[in-house]
Amino acid sequence: MKRDGRTFDHGTLEAIRLMAVERVRDGERPSSVVASYGFCRTTIYKWLRAASTPELGDEALHSTKSLGPPRSLTPSQEQQVFLWVNGKDPRQYGLDFGLWTRSMISALIEEKFGIKIGLTAVGTLLARLELTPQKPLQRAYQRDPEAIQTWQRDTFPSIASRAKSEGGEIYFWDESGFRADTVHGKTWGKKGQTPVVERPGQRQSISAASAVNARGAFWYCTYQGGLNAELFIVLLKMMMRNRRKPVHLVVDGLPAHKTKLVNAYIQSTNGMLTLHFLPGYAPDLNPDELVWSHIKRTGVARTPLRKGDSLGEKIEGQLAKLKRMPKLVRSFFRVESVAYITDC
Numbered sequence: 001m002k003r004d005g006r007t008f009d010h011g012t013l014e015a016i017r018l019m020a021v022e023r024v025r026d027g028e029r030p031s032s033v034v035a036s037y038g039f040c041r042t043t044i045y046k047w048l049r050a051a052s053t054p055e056l057g058d059e060a061l062h063s064t065k066s067l068g069p070p071r072s073l074t075p076s077q078e079q080q081v082f083l084w085v086n087g088k089d090p091r092q093y094g095l096d097f098g099l100w101t102r103s104m105i106s107a108l109i110e111e112k113f114g115i116k117i118g119l120t121a122v123g124t125l126l127a128r129l130e131l132t133p134q135k136p137l138q139r140a141y142q143r144d145p146e147a148i149q150t151w152q153r154d155t156f157p158s159i160a161s162r163a164k165s166e167g168g169e170i171y172f173w174d175e176s177g178f179r180a181d182t183v184h185g186k187t188w189g190k191k192g193q194t195p196v197v198e199r200p201g202q203r204q205s206i207s208a209a210s211a212v213n214a215r216g217a218f219w220y221c222t223y224q225g226g227l228n229a230e231l232f233i234v235l236l237k238m239m240m241r242n243r244r245k246p247v248h249l250v251v252d253g254l255p256a257h258k259t260k261l262v263n264a265y266i267q268s269t270n271g272m273l274t275l276h277f278l279p280g281y282a283p284d285l286n287p288d289e290l291v292w293s294h295i296k297r298t299g300v301a302r303t304p305l306r307k308g309d310s311l312g313e314k315i316e317g318q319l320a321k322l323k324r325m326p327k328l329v330r331s332f333f334r335v336e337s338v339a340y341i342t343d344c
Contacts, residue, residue, distance in 0.1 A: 010063035017061040020044055021051045072115050073125070082129045084108060102126070147279040152340040159248055159276055160342065166271075168246030170341075171211040171219070174288035175227055175254075178296075180204040180311045204311035208319065209235050211249065212288045214333045214341055216326025220319040222312060229259040236265065240273055250276045252286065287341065290332040291322070 008016075016037055023033045024044070034044035050060040073081070084093070085100055095104055102122040110116050117125070126132075163170050207227070210220040219239050223231065240247065251257045257275065266275055283289050295318055322328065333341055 014061065014063040017047050018058065021047055021058070021061065024048060072117050072121065073109070073113065077113055077115075078125065078129060080112075081105065081109065081125065082131065085126070085129075085131055143281040144279060148282050148285065151279050151282075151285065155276075156250075156340060159250070163246070163248045166246050168248055169213060169217070170248045170250065171213050171217070172286050172288045173209065173211045173249050173251045174283075174286055174292065175207060175209045176292040176295075177207045178205065178311060178315055206312045206315055208315060210288055210291055210319065211239055212291055212329060212332065214287075214330065216330045218291075218323045218326070218329050220323065222316055222319070227254070227256045229256050229261045232256050232262055233265045236262075236273065240269070243272070246272050246274070248274050248276060250278060250286070252278050252283065253280050284337040285340075287332045287335070287338045290335060290338075291329075294328075294332075295319070295322070 016039075020033050020037060021044075024030050030044045030048065031041055034041055047061060050056070051058055053060050071078075085105065090100055090104055093108060095108075102119045105126070106117050106119060106122050109122075160170065162168075206222055206224065208220060208222045209227075210218065212218055221235055221238055223235070225231075236249075256262070257277070262275075266273055278285050295315070298318070332338070
């Protein structure tokens with residue numbers, strides 16, 4: 001039976017070469033030796049010729065690691081490619097698409113360095129640079145980096161200092177909605193055949209608001225419908241009930257948060273409640289967003305409603321469970337995007 005030497009690893013092939021040459025030196029016929037290993041008849045003569053080289057001898061039979069073709073780019077050029085791609089937008093280089101592709105990178109290399117590289121080689125280069133294909137986060141183009149930097153560097157530290165001097169607390173507030181027939185997350189299935197997940201026919205929906213504190217405190221409530229100024233004031237009163245410390249509440253720029261009616265209520269609290277507004281289009285600065293991300297990836301997302309189940313009861317139960325887990329609540333503040341939150 002003929003064997004294909006390419007199916008053996010380098011160590012096995014080296015051992016076979018050395019043993020075969022040694023057997024021939026001990027007096028066996030080359031044709032018999034190579035036949036016993038199942039290799040082509042002429043193969044052993046190449047081994048014998050290589051082993052008879054005066055400079056190398058049997059070392060010529062040892063396996064060596066192939067160096068492969070020489071790299072097209074120098075180390076400094078490869079590093080430049082990394083700087084082009086990592087965290088940058090192709091449109092910054094005059095390209096007309098916002099996501100990097102291998103063909104784009106190949107074209108940019110040819111334009112900048114005058115070196116033409118195939119798509120496979122580009123893929124190998126990106127892997128070597130530890131750049132992998134990933135689904136990007138989406139951010140609104142109206143987002144103002146300067147406003148975000150000012151919030152992180154100046155505005156929030158000022159809020160934290162004021163709260164500390166007053167003996168108050170800082171909470172981050174956000175609202176979210178839930179539907180019984182929404183499917184969150186991903187599942188596995190055969191390529192080309194999209195998996196089907198059963199969902200309840202009943203179209204229950206519920207809204208919820210919560211406030212989260214870096215020390216692990218958590219307040220929540222649920223309600224029906226959308227949020228308006230009147231309802232926002234009702235929820236704020238519920239949150240402030242029986243509180244003895246001033247609360248500095250950080251909220252987003254939802255119109256319902258900024259009405260004259262809300263401002264009048266805030267003034268009526270005589271400093272017990274103060275609202276602070278996050279920069280626009282920057283939900284990642286709010287750790288309470290991570291609460292909703294956690295809730296929607298667990299609970300109802302993992303155990304869909306069955307006949308007779310109440311979405312409101314499910315969400316209430318999940319929020320109540322989170323309230324009893326201050327360690328988990330505190331972990332939301334360790335995410336990089338909210339690492340600016342200190343001294344609160």
